[in-house]
Amino acid sequence: MALDQSVSRRRLLQLIGGATVAATAAGTLTACGGGSGSSSSGGTLKVIGAGSQEAGLRKALDDYKKANGGFDFNLSFSPADQLQTALRAQLAAGNAPDLHAVYPGNGSAMSMVQLSKANLLADLSDQSWTQKIPTGFKGAFQQDGKTFIFSPGTSVLGAIYNKKAFATAGVEVPTTWSELLAVCDKLKKKGIVPIALGAQTPWVTQLIDYALVPGTVYAKTPDFDDKMTAGNASFADSGWADAMDKYLELQKKGFFNDNPNGTTYEQATSMVGTGKAAMAVQVSAVLQAFREASPTPDDLGMFPFPATDVAADNWIPGGVVVGIAISAKSKKAEQAKKFIEYCGQPETVNAWAEAVACVPLYSDGDAKVDPVLKPFLPYLKDNKAVPFMDQRWPNAEVQPTHFAVVQELLGGKSTVPAALKKMDEAYRKSA
Amino acid sequence: MTITAQAVRRDAVKAPRRRGAMVAPPWLFAVPALLVYAFVVLYPALSGAGSAFTDWSGVGEQRSFVGVDNFKQLFHDDQALGALRNTLMLTVAIVVVQNGLGLLLALGVHTRIKTRMALRVIFFAPVVVSPVMVSFLWKYVYNPSPDAGLNAVLGAVGLGGLRQDWLGNPSLAIWSVAFTVIWQCAGYSMVIFLAGLEGVPAELLESAMVDGAGTMARFRHITWPLLAPAVTINVMLSTVGGLTLFTQIIAMTNGGPGYATDTLSTVLYKQAFVFGKFGYSTAVALVLAIFVAAVSFIQIGYLRSRETAA
Numbered sequence: 001m002a003l004d005q006s007v008s009r010r011r012l013l014q015l016i017g018g019a020t021v022a023a024t025a026a027g028t029l030t031a032c033g034g035g036s037g038s039s040s041s042g043g044t045l046k047v048i049g050a051g052s053q054e055a056g057l058r059k060a061l062d063d064y065k066k067a068n069g070g071f072d073f074n075l076s077f078s079p080a081d082q083l084q085t086a087l088r089a090q091l092a093a094g095n096a097p098d099l100h101a102v103y104p105g106n107g108s109a110m111s112m113v114q115l116s117k118a119n120l121l122a123d124l125s126d127q128s129w130t131q132k133i134p135t136g137f138k139g140a141f142q143q144d145g146k147t148f149i150f151s152p153g154t155s156v157l158g159a160i161y162n163k164k165a166f167a168t169a170g171v172e173v174p175t176t177w178s179e180l181l182a183v184c185d186k187l188k189k190k191g192i193v194p195i196a197l198g199a200q201t202p203w204v205t206q207l208i209d210y211a212l213v214p215g216t217v218y219a220k221t222p223d224f225d226d227k228m229t230a231g232n233a234s235f236a237d238s239g240w241a242d243a244m245d246k247y248l249e250l251q252k253k254g255f256f257n258d259n260p261n262g263t264t265y266e267q268a269t270s271m272v273g274t275g276k277a278a279m280a281v282q283v284s285a286v287l288q289a290f291r292e293a294s295p296t297p298d299d300l301g302m303f304p305f306p307a308t309d310v311a312a313d314n315w316i317p318g319g320v321v322v323g324i325a326i327s328a329k330s331k332k333a334e335q336a337k338k339f340i341e342y343c344g345q346p347e348t349v350n351a352w353a354e355a356v357a358c359v360p361l362y363s364d365g366d367a368k369v370d371p372v373l374k375p376f377l378p379y380l381k382d383n384k385a386v387p388f389m390d391q392r393w394p395n396a397e398v399q400p401t402h403f404a405v406v407q408e409l410l411g412g413k414s415t416v417p418a419a420l421k422k423m424d425e426a427y428r429k430s431a
Numbered sequence: 432m433t434i435t436a437q438a439v440r441r442d443a444v445k446a447p448r449r450r451g452a453m454v455a456p457p458w459l460f461a462v463p464a465l466l467v468y469a470f471v472v473l474y475p476a477l478s479g480a481g482s483a484f485t486d487w488s489g490v491g492e493q494r495s496f497v498g499v500d501n502f503k504q505l506f507h508d509d510q511a512l513g514a515l516r517n518t519l520m521l522t523v524a525i526v527v528v529q530n531g532l533g534l535l536l537a538l539g540v541h542t543r544i545k546t547r548m549a550l551r552v553i554f555f556a557p558v559v560v561s562p563v564m565v566s567f568l569w570k571y572v573y574n575p576s577p578d579a580g581l582n583a584v585l586g587a588v589g590l591g592g593l594r595q596d597w598l599g600n601p602s603l604a605i606w607s608v609a610f611t612v613i614w615q616c617a618g619y620s621m622v623i624f625l626a627g628l629e630g631v632p633a634e635l636l637e638s639a640m641v642d643g644a645g646t647m648a649r650f651r652h653i654t655w656p657l658l659a660p661a662v663t664i665n666v667m668l669s670t671v672g673g674l675t676l677f678t679q680i681i682a683m684t685n686g687g688p689g690y691a692t693d694t695l696s697t698v699l700y701k702q703a704f705v706f707g708k709f710g711y712s713t714a715v716a717l718v719l720a721i722f723v724a725a726v727s728f729i730q731i732g733y734l735r736s737r738e739t740a741a
Contacts, residue, residue, distance in 0.1 A: 085704040091490045092709070109489075109707035118491025200599060202685055261688040262575030262599025396707045408689030411601040 043332050045073040045339070046097040048087055050080065050322040052285045053101070056152055056352035057324065063351075064342050071335070080203055083110050083322075091120055096327040098336050102149050104140035104320040105391030107399055112141070112149050112325070114396060121148040122326035122333050129344025132362045136383070140320035140391060150340050151323030152352035153361040156316055156376040156385070157210055159305045160290050161279035162272055165192050169278070173303045173375075175314070177246070180306050184255040187278045195250060196277035197260040198268030205406035206390075206399070207281045208250070208305075212243035214315035214386040215307025225392040228427065235427070236420040243307070244416045248409060261410050269293045272300075281305055284373055285321055287357045302372045304379065316379045319388035321358050393427065401426040482713040489709030501714035511715060514693040517605055521694065522673030524609045525616070530665050532613065533620025534658075538650075540621070541628045551625070555618040562615065566682035569611040573597035573683075598684050601691035608692055612679055616672070620665045627661030628654065663734035670730060674723045695719045 049057045054077050065071050078086055083101055088109055090096050102121065106113035115121050123146050124130060130147040137154070141147050166172070166183075169190040174180040184194035199205045216239030217224050227233035235241075250256060257263055257277060269286075271277035273293030282290070284302060291297035304316045324343075326336045342348055346364045353360035357370040359380060369377065379385050390399045405419035483501055487494035505511050536554050540547045557565060574580040575596040582594040597607040631654050639649050677696035680686060686693035686701065693701075695715060703712035 085700075088490065088704050088707075109705060114488075114707060115490065118488060118493065120490055200684075200687070202687065258577075259575035259596035259599045261601075262573070262596040267574075267576075396705065400701065400705050404687065404689045407687045408601065411599070411688045411691070413601045413689055413691070 043072075043335065045071070045099060045332055045336060047073050047075045047099040047324075048097045048101060049075065049077050049324065050083055050101040051077045052080070052283075053152075053322060053324075053356055055288065055355040059355050060343055060348055060352050061339075063348075064339055071339075084108065091115070091327075094329060096120070096329060098330040098332045099324050099326055099339070101322050102325040103322050103391075104149060104151055105387065107390035107393035107396065109396040111391075111396070112323075113143050115325070116143045116146070116148045120328050122328050122330065122337070124148060124150065124326070124337070124340060127337070127341050127344055129341070129349075132344075134362065137320055137361070137387075140387065141323075149323035149325045150343050151320045151361065152343075152349050152356065153321065153358045154318050154380070154385070155283050155285040155321045155356075155358040156302075156318040156373060156380075157207060157283045157305075157388070158281070158302050158316065158376065159195075159211075159279040160272060160282045160284075160287065160300060160302050162275045162277070162294075163299045163301055164296070165275045165278040168192065168275075173301075174306055175311055176306050176309045178309050181249075181253070181255075184250070184253065188254060192275070193257045193271060193277035194255040194279065195257075196263075196268035196271040196280045197256045198263045198265040198280075199260040199407060199410055200262055201265035202400070202403040202407075204265050204268070205403045205410075207283070208247045209240070209243050209402070209406065210317045210389055211281050211305040212246055212307040213240060213389060214317050214384075215313050216240070216242040216246075218386045219308075219313040219315045219384075228392075229394070234420075235423045236417060240420055240423075241416055244406075244409065244419065246307070247406070248416070251410060261407055275299075284357050284370075284376075287370070287372060300372070303375050315384040315386055316376055317388055318359075318376065318380060318385035319391060320361075321356065395426070395429055397426040397429055398423060479713055480717055482710050483717050484714075485710045486708075487710045488707045489703055489712075490707075494710070497710070501711045502718070504711065505714055505718060510690055510693065511695070511698055513690050514695050514698040517692060518674060518676070518694040518696075521605060521609050521612075521676055522670060524606070525612055525673040525676075526666060526669045528609075529613045529617050529669050530620050530662075532617040533665065534624050536617060536621040537624035537628055541625060551621075554621055557615040558618045558622075560615070562678040563682050565611065565615050566679045569607075569614075570598070570683055573607055575599055599688055601688045604684055604688060605692045608679055608683055611683065612673075612676065616669070620669065623661050623665050623668075624658065627658040631657045659734070659738040663731065663738060666734060667727060667730060671723055671727060674726065675719070695722075 047057075047061065058075065061073050061075060065073065078101070083103075087096075087100055101110070102115055103111040105111060108114070112121070125146045127147070129150075130141070133141050133147070141149055141151065161173075165187065169183075169187045169192060171183045171186050174183045187194040197204070197208070220239065221227065221233075224233060224238065251260070257268070257271065268277070268280055269289055270293045272280045273290055274295070280290075287300070287302070290300055294300055304314060306314045308314055324340070326333055326340065330336055343352070346360075346362065349360045350363055350367055354368050354370065357373065359369055359373060359377070360367045376385075390402075393399060401423050405414060405422050408414035409416065409419055482494075484496060484498060485494040486497050486501075540550045540554070544550075572580040574582065575598075576582065577586060577591070577594055581597065585591060585593050595603055598604050635653055636649055639653055644652070675696055676694050677700065680692055680694055680697050681700070684692045686697045696719070699712045699715040699719065702708045702715060
């Protein structure tokens with residue numbers, strides 16, 4: 001027994017020694033490989049993008065690589081929830097990727113304002129494309145007059161609907177709130193879930209409010225955000241209360257699937273794709289996911305989700321989509337800047353925007369826009385589009401609070417005034 | 432009994448000689464290990480604790496000293512207090528049910544039934560699966576649709592009336608999560624209880640049986656007192672596990688619906704990485720660590736005294 005033990009202990013030490021040598025050797029080899037690789041290719045750019053932008057970003061990188069021999073990249077993607085955490089942890093640890101996803105404007109821990117205030121983003125102001133950013137969108141790209149992110153354009157938020165399901169129930173696209181309720185009623189009577197809601201996935205909870213407040217708040221008070229900043233307005237005493245009441249009205253009338261709090265985004269997507277549900281309130285950036293979930297993708301369309309009975313008051317939410325920025329600490333910043341300069345060319349902007357079904361930031365001549373988005377274009381032209389609400393919120397706490405209170409409302413655990421009070425409290429906390 | 436006594440006497444004779452012959456190992460040997468420990472564990476922990484007294488956002492260089500403000504805020508934070516309540520409810524449920532079930536399973540597979548080895552493997556199997564995998568698996572089981580997962584099973588056996596929105600109902604979600612944890616970890620408690628049961632001398636049980644003690648009496652007066660060390664370990668481990676529960680919650684409910692399943696661990700994670708309040712998050716972490724340590728010390732003190740009494 002004793003002999004066994006000593007032998008096994010010696011053997012163990014040998015093994016450990018062996019393992020150490022092997023590990024060291026492997027380390028050296030990797031280092032060599034990495035070194036030679038980078039010297040031959042001029043370095044590999046590390047890129048982490050947002051999942052919703054994959055098609056566009058990948059295309060831009062591939063095209064740029066084809067045109068520039070020495071350029072190479074290592075691209076990975078993160079879904080929205082993980083951008084907030086995994087990528088932020090890398091930023092905190094000081095090993096951020098060279099290029100990474102950043103949300104436009106303010107309002108989240110991974111937003112342009114919050115990160116640029118912490119000096120984590122490289123200044124892009126000297127690039128020529130930054131001159132073409134439309135005035136109304138400057139707040140999404142710029143902080144203190146400096147541009148920190150690139151984004152290919154704007155996505156709109158409305159109802160993604162299944163035309164077949166609408167035809168089965170014999171209903172047309174609604175243009176007012178009352179028409180919407182009538183449509184939902186007819187769909188329900190046909191045994192089709194009118195609106196699929198996957199509220200277990202936190203970010204989905206906000207979308208119906210976002211679709212409604214442009215009509216209930218901003219059409220009457222276009223400077224609502226400025227009033228909020230100045231402390232002259234609150235969520236509780238605004239059209240936000242109407243929006244939330246309407247949200248709950250849809251639930252009370254049985255126009256959502258059963259148990260929205262237990263249903264995920266993926267489940268809701270497949271319900272609309274397969275025609276089990278007729279529509280879902282969503283951003284146009286996820287159209288691709290709905291198309292993939294549908295056996296007949298051409299049956300999917302989009303329309304502005306009407307918030308009021310006055311057609312002129314039905315504004316739409318349309319915001320700059322998640323962009324990319326260069327880490328201030330990147331050692332390959334020059335290379336990354338050249339790539340962003342390339343992204344800013346109108347052709348690249350157009351190609352990227354088309355790949356992710358968004359409206360290009362600017363274009364030379366007529367932009368190619370996904371035909372599904374056509375119903376939204378007049379609103380953008382008439383300045384009846386409001387950026388996604390969180391882009392003007394002063395800290396990263398309001399948005400998650402909004403997620404939580406909507407789940408509480410859907411679960412019958414809160415009231416609209418109590419929910420808005422919590423959001424007001426979160427808003428008043430310092431940045 | 433006799434054998435045990437002899438063994439003890441033999442040890443008593445041998446021990447002093449062995450101890451005298453051995454030279455105490457110099458502390459110097461521990462230095463490399465201590466250095467690594469200090470570098471990997473102590474330094475980050477202590478430097479992190481310093482952040483609890485600042486308003487650091489988690490990224491960038493800006494931070495200023497705010498004294499004990501973060502701690503004051505903690506005791507007025509409804510979300511943190513709600514999370515504390517959830518954490519305690521989860522811990523009590525997990526400690527009681529997981530260990531109760533573990534003990535029953537251990538007693539079951541400690542008998543002479545033919546399939547006992549296979550059963551041991553089956554009951555222990557969930558323990559070796561990653562908690563994230565288990566959580567996603569159970570998310571499927573808890574699908575609220577009436578024709579999927581657990582609800583479909585309930586419908587198939589004529590219990591359709593018991594169908595629930597397992598993770599979406601704010602009053603039910605926390606218990607659904609607790610059940611998943613118990614399902615996964617009961618096998619772990621079972622193994623520890625099994626080890627304890629193997630240590631109960633057969634002769635004691637036999638002589639009790641000869642004296643006419645029934646199954647219950649033998650369990651109560653012999654097996655249970657001798658299981659005291661296993662109880663100590665199991666209760667300690669499940670308490671610490673319950674108080675620091677994180678993975679299953681993030682993977683299954685992300686603390687929702689609303690705040691219904693937030694625990695102290697998920698709150699401190701959200702404060703740091705979602706709200707960008709690293710300083711406050713560290714304060715929550717510090718309080719959690721002290722709380723867990725205090726509970727553990729009190730528990731171990733009580734359970735050890737129970738072991739000696741037994």
